[in-house]
Amino acid sequence: MQGDFGPEVKVAVGLRSGLAAAEVYGRDDAKCADALARESPGCVVFSVDDAEVSAWFRVDPDGFRSGGGEPTQDASARVAFRDLEVALRAVETGLDPLAAPVRGEVKVSGRIPLAEAVGYVADRASRDLVLPT
Numbered sequence: 001m002q003g004d005f006g007p008e009v010k011v012a013v014g015l016r017s018g019l020a021a022a023e024v025y026g027r028d029d030a031k032c033a034d035a036l037a038r039e040s041p042g043c044v045v046f047s048v049d050d051a052e053v054s055a056w057f058r059v060d061p062d063g064f065r066s067g068g069g070e071p072t073q074d075a076s077a078r079v080a081f082r083d084l085e086v087a088l089r090a091v092e093t094g095l096d097p098l099a100a101p102v103r104g105e106v107k108v109s110g111r112i113p114l115a116e117a118v119g120y121v122a123d124r125a126s127r128d129l130v131l132p133t
Helices: 007-028 030-037 084-092 099-103 112-127
Strands: 042-048 054-060 063-068 077-081 106-110
Touching: 007 030, 007 042, 007 054, 007 063, 007 084, 007 112, 030 112, 042 084, 042 112, 054 112, 077 084, 077 112, 099 106, 106 112
Parallel strands: 042 077
Antiparallel strands: 042 054, 054 063, 077 106
8 A cells, every 4th residue: 555554554454455355256256156155154353463453254144244343243263363564464465374374473263164265265356456555
């Protein structure tokens, strides 16, 4: 993003826009729709340790929803980035989904298959987003 925005704003915008794009991909992209169709309803929360940044993606029987902050319903799964630097890399260039947890960059808890499906869809959707740097 251009301007004097710090990493917290960049991460918040990147997470929110990526999850909003994932709503569209989950509906319109065949591979993404298949990945999410295998999951029962639930909510995945993405957050950054020691920062006031979070966003969520919810799979409902009637579609997909996303938003910023904490969701109104309990999370089925949580994805926590170790710090803002890791979260910024995740939204700008992506993280290796196998190596990041091993390195301690990301902690996933709860319904891990749901978190993986949402992460897959958000990653595919984010590749087509062009965010200013």
